[in-house]
Amino acid sequence: xxxxxxxxxxxxxxxxxxxxxxxxxxxxxxxxxxxxxxxxxxxxxxxxxxxxxxxxxxxxxxxxxxxxxxxxxxxxxxxxxxxxxxxxxxxxxxxxxxxxxxxxxxxxxxxxxxxxxxxxxxxxxxxxxxxxxxxxxxxxxxxxxxxxxxxxxxxxxxxxxxxxxxxxxxxxxxxxxxxxxxxxxxxxxxxxxxxxxxxxxxxxxxxxxxxxxxxxxxxxxxxxxxxxxxxxxxxxxxxxxxxxxxxxxxxxxxxxxxxxxxxxxxxxxxxxxxxxxxxxxxxxxxxxxxxxxxxxxxxxxxxxxxxxxxxxxxxxxxxxxxxxxxxxxxxxxxxxxxxxxxxxxxxxxxxxxxxxxxxxxxxxxxxxxxxxxxxxxxxxxxxxxxxxxxxxxxxxxxxxxxxxxxxxxxxxxxxxxxxxxxxxxxxxxxxxxxxxxxxxxxxxxxxxxxxxxxxxxxxxxxxxxxxxxxxxxxxxxxxxxxxxxxxxxxxxxxxxxxxxxxxxxxxxxxxx
Amino acid sequence: xxxxxxxxxxxxxxxxxxxxxxxxxxxxxxxxxxxxxxxxxxxxxxxxxxxxxxxxxxxxxxxxxxxxxxxxxxxxxxxxxxxxxxxxxxxxxxxxxxxxxxxxxxxxxxxxxxxxxxxxxxxxxxxxxxxxxxxxxxxxxxxxxxxxxxxxxxxxxxxxxxxxxxxxxxxxxxxxxxxxxxxxxxxxxxxxxxxxxxxxxxxxxxxxxxxxxxxxxxxxxxxxxxxxxxxxxxxxxxxxxxxxxxxxxxxxxxxxxxxxxxxxxxxxxxxxxxxxxxxxxxxxxxxxxxxxxxxxxxxxxxxxxxxxxxxxxxxxxxxxxxxxxxxxxxxxxxxxxxxxxxxxxxxxxxxxxxxxxxxxxxxxxxxxxxxxxxxxxxxxxxxxxxxxxxxxxxxxxxxxxxxxxxxxxxxxxxxxxxxxxxxxxxxxxxxxxxxxxxxxxxxxxx
Numbered sequence: 001x002x003x004x005x006x007x008x009x010x011x012x013x014x015x016x017x018x019x020x021x022x023x024x025x026x027x028x029x030x031x032x033x034x035x036x037x038x039x040x041x042x043x044x045x046x047x048x049x050x051x052x053x054x055x056x057x058x059x060x061x062x063x064x065x066x067x068x069x070x071x072x073x074x075x076x077x078x079x080x081x082x083x084x085x086x087x088x089x090x091x092x093x094x095x096x097x098x099x100x101x102x103x104x105x106x107x108x109x110x111x112x113x114x115x116x117x118x119x120x121x122x123x124x125x126x127x128x129x130x131x132x133x134x135x136x137x138x139x140x141x142x143x144x145x146x147x148x149x150x151x152x153x154x155x156x157x158x159x160x161x162x163x164x165x166x167x168x169x170x171x172x173x174x175x176x177x178x179x180x181x182x183x184x185x186x187x188x189x190x191x192x193x194x195x196x197x198x199x200x201x202x203x204x205x206x207x208x209x210x211x212x213x214x215x216x217x218x219x220x221x222x223x224x225x226x227x228x229x230x231x232x233x234x235x236x237x238x239x240x241x242x243x244x245x246x247x248x249x250x251x252x253x254x255x256x257x258x259x260x261x262x263x264x265x266x267x268x269x270x271x272x273x274x275x276x277x278x279x280x281x282x283x284x285x286x287x288x289x290x291x292x293x294x295x296x297x298x299x300x301x302x303x304x305x306x307x308x309x310x311x312x313x314x315x316x317x318x319x320x321x322x323x324x325x326x327x328x329x330x331x332x333x334x335x336x337x338x339x340x341x342x343x344x345x346x347x348x349x350x351x352x353x354x355x356x357x358x359x360x361x362x363x364x365x366x367x368x369x370x371x372x373x374x375x376x377x378x379x380x381x382x383x384x385x386x387x388x389x390x391x392x393x394x395x396x397x398x399x400x401x402x403x404x405x406x407x408x409x410x411x412x413x414x415x416x417x418x419x420x421x422x423x424x425x426x427x428x429x430x431x432x433x434x435x436x437x438x439x440x441x442x443x444x445x446x447x448x449x450x451x452x453x454x455x456x457x458x459x460x461x462x463x464x465x466x467x468x469x470x471x472x473x474x475x476x477x478x479x480x481x482x483x484x485x486x487x488x489x490x491x492x493x494x495x496x497x498x499x500x501x502x503x504x505x506x507x508x509x510x511x512x
Numbered sequence: 513x514x515x516x517x518x519x520x521x522x523x524x525x526x527x528x529x530x531x532x533x534x535x536x537x538x539x540x541x542x543x544x545x546x547x548x549x550x551x552x553x554x555x556x557x558x559x560x561x562x563x564x565x566x567x568x569x570x571x572x573x574x575x576x577x578x579x580x581x582x583x584x585x586x587x588x589x590x591x592x593x594x595x596x597x598x599x600x601x602x603x604x605x606x607x608x609x610x611x612x613x614x615x616x617x618x619x620x621x622x623x624x625x626x627x628x629x630x631x632x633x634x635x636x637x638x639x640x641x642x643x644x645x646x647x648x649x650x651x652x653x654x655x656x657x658x659x660x661x662x663x664x665x666x667x668x669x670x671x672x673x674x675x676x677x678x679x680x681x682x683x684x685x686x687x688x689x690x691x692x693x694x695x696x697x698x699x700x701x702x703x704x705x706x707x708x709x710x711x712x713x714x715x716x717x718x719x720x721x722x723x724x725x726x727x728x729x730x731x732x733x734x735x736x737x738x739x740x741x742x743x744x745x746x747x748x749x750x751x752x753x754x755x756x757x758x759x760x761x762x763x764x765x766x767x768x769x770x771x772x773x774x775x776x777x778x779x780x781x782x783x784x785x786x787x788x789x790x791x792x793x794x795x796x797x798x799x800x801x802x803x804x805x806x807x808x809x810x811x812x813x814x815x816x817x818x819x820x821x822x823x824x825x826x827x828x829x830x831x832x833x834x835x836x837x838x839x840x841x842x843x844x845x846x847x848x849x850x851x852x853x854x855x856x857x858x859x860x861x862x863x864x865x866x867x868x869x870x871x872x873x874x875x876x877x878x879x880x881x882x883x884x885x886x887x888x889x890x891x892x893x894x895x896x897x898x899x900x901x902x903x904x905x906x907x908x909x910x911x912x913x914x915x916x917x918x919x920x921x922x923x924x925x926x927x928x929x930x931x932x933x934x935x936x937x938x939x940x941x942x943x944x945x946x947x948x949x950x951x952x953x954x955x956x957x958x
Contacts, residue, residue: 011816012623014623014626014627014630015627015851015855016627016630023858024858024860024861025594025596025855025856025857025858025861026594026856026857026858026860026861026864026865027594028592028861028864028865028868028941029941029944031867031868031871031872032944032945033871033872033875033945033948034875035871035874035875036871036874036875036878038759038867038870038871040874041870041871041873041874041893041894042730042759042760042870042893042894042895043730043893045761046730046760046761046893047759047760047761048757048759048760048761048762048765049761050762051859051863052634052635052758052859052862052863053859054634054859055631055634055635055854055857055858055859055862056855056858057858057859057860058855058858060594060596060856063596063600063852063855063856064596064599064600066855067600067603067606067624067848067852067855068600068603070619070620070623070624071600071603071605071606071620072605072620073617073618073619073620073623074605074606074609074617074618074619074620074621075609075614075617075618076604076605076606076608076609077604077608077609078604078605078608079604079605082609082610084610084613087610089610090515091515092607092608093515095560095563095564097602098564099563099564099567100783101598101781102567102568102571103571103576103578104568104570104571104572104573104574104576104578105567105571105574105576105783105784106576106781106782106783107576107577107578107590107781107782108571108574108575108576108577108782108783108784109577109582109584109588109590109782109784109919110587110588110782110784110785110786111584111586111588111922112574112575112582112584112919113575113914113919116574116575116580116914116919117574117575117784118573118574119569119570119571119572119573119574120570120574120784122570122573123570130554130555133552133553133554134552134554145646145647145650145786145787145842145843146646146839146840146841146842147840147841148828148838148839148840148841149646149650151838152838156684156688159688179829179840180827180828180829180830180831180832180835180840181828181829181838181840183828183832183833184828184831184832184833184835184837184838185838186833187833187834187835187838188657188685188689188837188838189688190688190689190690193832193833230541231539231541231542233541233542233543235543235546236543236545236546259542261548261551261552262539262542262547262548263539263542263546263547263548264546264548267546268546276841278841282515284607284608284845285607285608285609285610285611285841286606286607286609286843286844286845286846287606287607287609287610287611287612287618287621287625287844287845287848288610288611288612288621288643288805288841288842288844288845289644289646289787289841289842289843289844289845289846290646290786290787290841290842290843290845290846291841306684307680322926328684329680329681329683329684329687330649330677330680330681330684331650331681331684331685332646332647332649332650332681332786333587333647333648333649333675333677333678333681333774333785334587334588334647334677334784334785334786335784335785335786336785336786337646337786337787337788338783338784338785338786338787339781339783339784339786339787340786340787342567346563346567348554349555349557349558349563349566350515350557350558350560350563351513351515351557352554352555352556352557352558353551353552353553353554353556354551354557355513355557356552356554357551357552358513358516359513359516361535361538362516362518362523364538364539365523365526365527365530365535365538366526368530368532368538369526369529369530372529372530372531373529384541385538385540385541387538387541408614409614409616412614412616412617417614417617418613418614420613422613422829422830423829437515437516438515438516438517439517440517440518440522441517441518441522441525441526443517469616469617472616472617473616473619474615474616474619474812474816474818475616475812475813475814475816476616476812476813477615477616477810477811477812477818477819477820478810478811478812478813479615479810479820479822481810481811482808482809482810482820482822483808483822483823483824483825486799486806486808486822486823487808487809488626488629488640488641488799488806488807488808488809488822489626489629489630489633489639489640489641490626490627490630
């Protein structure tokens, strides 16, 4: 058996490189209507002449093997702990997948007449009402397809509301600990961004906020708990400052997993909030979507919500209301990512009120447990009573020439997905860890042991950490060269690149 | 609670380990007055069996494509989805992962997205594509913002035959930025644009045309491109039915600078309009202004090929308010579904399915036009959608069809008041001839 490639660990070529002329994977019934020459229906100058050359020609077996092999190079929540901070990588319940795939939903065309769409409309109406109860808000819109889309929608609502008050304003205040989508969303809405610093405790600087809260302030965008995992204790004062300046308070609900069933943003005076159904409400992240980012608002902002609104007629049936003269308009075609929303509803109905409270309690307990067990090993830049996540840093390990990215890559060798590192920007060398409630104690203990072992390695053998990961199919990839001379698609000549060889034996990826 | 592993005893032990007497103590940073004293007023927790029964009952209230013959299109299309798509996408390794920030343990997602980007380039004839946006409508809005960044001009010239809901989204996105959207009328005879209606100026950032347009009419993209480029405007082409690319010349050959579209037809269920797939492709020279995630090729220290998210300096997590868009989570799983669908269909399958759509639509259109009281509203070339003009009230016609379990089309009056006697009909390969014949019989009996 010398010289033969190892089947399981071998490289998997691109689907285009697997293409062999004449292979097929599709089936269609025979065309069952009388035909005419195509040119009588479509002018021939509109028809393509390239025979779709380049699309892969493969069999069904090829397709299955190809994508199954690819899938095995991914680390997933169903394999183990995925403590990617602020992303709430909790378990994705399987019954929700069954619900979304019911044919009455999956095969339901969005332009079906309302009377024949009562099931889907009921799903949306019910979810909107339950999210209002969970957040303490008055009304909502389910159209936004992701959190950042919800931010955009929320800021447009704020702008419309202020314009209606006759007081359009210019700037949005954003704490320096915020996620990058907040300033990016504000910019799309035409706002100038003013950054509000954090105190040494990691909370919003009230004095700085007061100074910034002038007559130009449209809104404060506040993530609460913030990205350090800290609850803004002065929330009442924060809201008062912004409201007295004539602005509105936008809450980024990305971290709602810490609050659900415990406290409601609406009760705190928040005017607009978006939720991430794919975080708090358990729907799968799908490698970066689809998600859903519903926006909930106070009654003052309700008239501005996107069209259509789902309304109940006197006879109890549901209808789509487009007659909303003050609406900001649509933010998406149709009604949002329905398939994600129905999974979210399924989750809320599974958990019930006590279950949702237990979610927040356990998520917070788990994060505190990690913070407690690791605080002597890794620096916590802003120690405080953490909520659902804790931000460590590489401050102590840096003395050995090891950075947060090295620690993260080494965690991969121990069988964990790394924490978030790209923010918060106010913590140099951040390692933002969010365990979520769906990790049990022994998984947390394994993670703690791995983090402690890596710290030992930093002192005893830092090179081992700096060159991690060692257990993956590929080593660290050269992202700088990739960005300098981007190759963003396959071309036939690509297949002659240095790594095309199938016979070179690879190291196996982490196995379940 | 079955999704929370820790037992009550483990929970108590962990609390003890961190020195807390009660769970309540963990929430001490939340002011007392804001802490809920009562449980949320939500329905009580349901078992799995109860939950499924509840949703089955709701799903049964919808007229789904399994029970009705759906002749609706207009941005969402009922196509057959090969079983492999569902089988592969249901693998937890694809759907329980997030954005591939750690390429060493995300090569599956990254390589599949690189393949998706390549497939979109091949189909559209464009040079680069991103790894997805939310849907066709928001992809168009993002294209408009990109055109503004590239040209620093303030006017958008958009065909009125672009999907009305897409136009509304563009309006929502651009209003606050003060961009001026000017509409171009369709030719009342052909349903397409007349070149003389395309009147961009030196202030025009982009000319936007959908093809096939909302009426199903194929536009003369080459002619429009020339008009746009004469004044230095970008040409944006919108596609809501990408199966058409199996037959039609790719916009990249016809002068498009940006191609956006809805990719739902590529293996993604209707699902009441979402999740769907925002397609976005452009020219290489504009790539650094492109919104969204992009996957590129990279090598490790040993020269082995892999894939990473690249050109991140465009993105919000690096550039914050100076980013090219605020996109973070988009629709990557749907992009992978499209990659699986297109790999399964291959060049011949995609051409075959496109041809079946065209032939079936052509057959129904031909036969409807032979019925008294009905005619095709527009004379241009069509793909799988067409507008029918009816002498009988549209509502009555559609009601009669509905009695025979046929959703016969979309009344156009709400979108185009001048077309109040018209409805939009779509025929895909998923409609059997028997349903088409029933459709014709109902019209005949009117």
